Amino acid sequence: MKKVFALVFAVVGLLGGTSPSSGQTAELEGRRAQDGKKQPNVLLLSVDTLRADALHAYGYPLPITPTLDALAADGVLFEDALTTIGKTGPSFASVFTSLSPPSHGARRNGISMRDDVPTLAESFLNDGYETAAFVSNWTLRARLARVDRGFQTYDESFDAKRNMFGAHERKADSVIAAVSSHLDSRAQSPTATLKPLFLWVHFTEPHTPFDLHEGVTVPQPPQNARTSGWVKRWRYANEVAYTDTRVAVLFETLGRHIDLDSTIIVFVGDHGESLGEHGYWGHGKNTNWPNLRIPMMIKGPGVPKGKRISAPVMNLDIFPTLVELLSLDKPESPTAFEGQSLVPGFSNSLPTDRLRFTVGDRHTAFGSSARVNFENPKEISLQSTTLKVTYDFSSKKVVYYDLSTDPGEARPLTAPPENTKPPWRRRLSDWYRALPKFEKKSGQLSDEDRRQLESLGYVGGD
Ligand SMILES: [Zn+2]
Numbered sequence: 001m002k003k004v005f006a007l008v009f010a011v012v013g014l015l016g017g018t019s020p021s022s023g024q025t026a027e028l029e030g031r032r033a034q035d036g037k038k039q040p041n042v043l044l045l046s047v048d049t050l051r052a053d054a055l056h057a058y059g060y061p062l063p064i065t066p067t068l069d070a071l072a073a074d075g076v077l078f079e080d081a082l083t084t085i086g087k088t089g090p091s092f093a094s095v096f097t098s099l100s101p102p103s104h105g106a107r108r109n110g111i112s113m114r115d116d117v118p119t120l121a122e123s124f125l126n127d128g129y130e131t132a133a134f135v136s137n138w139t140l141r142a143r144l145a146r147v148d149r150g151f152q153t154y155d156e157s158f159d160a161k162r163n164m165f166g167a168h169e170r171k172a173d174s175v176i177a178a179v180s181s182h183l184d185s186r187a188q189s190p191t192a193t194l195k196p197l198f199l200w201v202h203f204t205e206p207h208t209p210f211d212l213h214e215g216v217t218v219p220q221p222p223q224n225a226r227t228s229g230w231v232k233r234w235r236y237a238n239e240v241a242y243t244d245t246r247v248a249v250l251f252e253t254l255g256r257h258i259d260l261d262s263t264i265i266v267f268v269g270d271h272g273e274s275l276g277e278h279g280y281w282g283h284g285k286n287t288n289w290p291n292l293r294i295p296m297m298i299k300g301p302g303v304p305k306g307k308r309i310s311a312p313v314m315n316l317d318i319f320p321t322l323v324e325l326l327s328l329d330k331p332e333s334p335t336a337f338e339g340q341s342l343v344p345g346f347s348n349s350l351p352t353d354r355l356r357f358t359v360g361d362r363h364t365a366f367g368s369s370a371r372v373n374f375e376n377p378k379e380i381s382l383q384s385t386t387l388k389v390t391y392d393f394s395s396k397k398v399v400y401y402d403l404s405t406d407p408g409e410a411r412p413l414t415a416p417p418e419n420t421k422p423p424w425r426r427r428l429s430d431w432y433r434a435l436p437k438f439e440k441k442s443g444q445l446s447d448e449d450r451r452q453l454e455s456l457g458y459v460g461g462d
Contacts (some may be wrong), residue, residue: 007417046267047206051275075305080167087139098120101377102437103435117334123319133197135156136170180255199310201323205239206236210238212238220234229275277410284360285363298321309342317340317341357380357431359379360377362378376393386426398425
């Protein structure tokens, strides 16, 4: 572990660009002291492949997520949150840049995001924070999505043992042990603990394969409720229930080192999982709600307790929200944030007329083929709270849903909705055209990366 840190620090030192100089740090600390303001610690806790409706706080019928439900009760829960895309690397690139996949460039797993836009972790670093990340999904390896930018520590160690599918699955317990060991070493340094901490911790358990865990058993549905695919859905619920127990262990571990009551905690899923809806098992390829709807919550100083916000939000909003909540310097960027701060929603209501743009795409990002980098994504969509339009670039098919009567997107409209000006199809194409699109070649996948991505199910095109 120490070796990993040493290496990361060495690389950061070599690059020289991401870390503020000691003079700058002293200046920042001086400014903070003058303000009489001590910045709180911030935890970004994320869980892979977590459907919003798998949490009891979001309506799952059984109380299988008591820790996350308690977190929701202690802060703000966003009832209608979407990710920009159902893919791990691209979704986190959206969290860290507040840009959608065509704009940040990490359009598929294995493709890096652009390196000229500021990241959330850099904002914390520039504000005098210590930044550390502990990830568990292969697609988040630093050299792939490049979401490590701004993290002084980026722990991406994977278990040596492969599971039956040949994947190095990093277990939540291994992630927690790494966090714990980092905080132990930090406690040995009297100066390190003076800095506030920005921690990103990511668990991957709910991702396939859906394992069962000793000591955690969700009751099986009664015979008369066993519809096709119920075993997979039940196994998925077990993974979610188990993950909740790991969140409890993480909080216990963190609580030994930092005061969690005064810590800002942001909880988010990177994407959901289609469990047979729309004829699809998995995530990433379409823009339907099962793989786009995510749980999203925030709690801590300055955040009301027990508030549920129903206005439409996105994972793009996390960066601008933290900038406003913590008075971080607004980063200078060649592109503006696509998300918006949700802080106004803490005391008032947020706008409900927001339009949200999302993407579904093929999995393949293999090789250095320029083809996958310069074509359009597979599918794009735009939605208000009442209407949704999707466009498939290969089949040229346009599909409309009336979300006011069909929130499950089960009954596509047979004709375009009338009386919308401009027509919805044009609104979607205008939106896509206006994005500051950025293309970048991948070409960095090793044979091992390719094997790992395949083992996660990320193979093939359509
Ligand atoms: Zn994921």
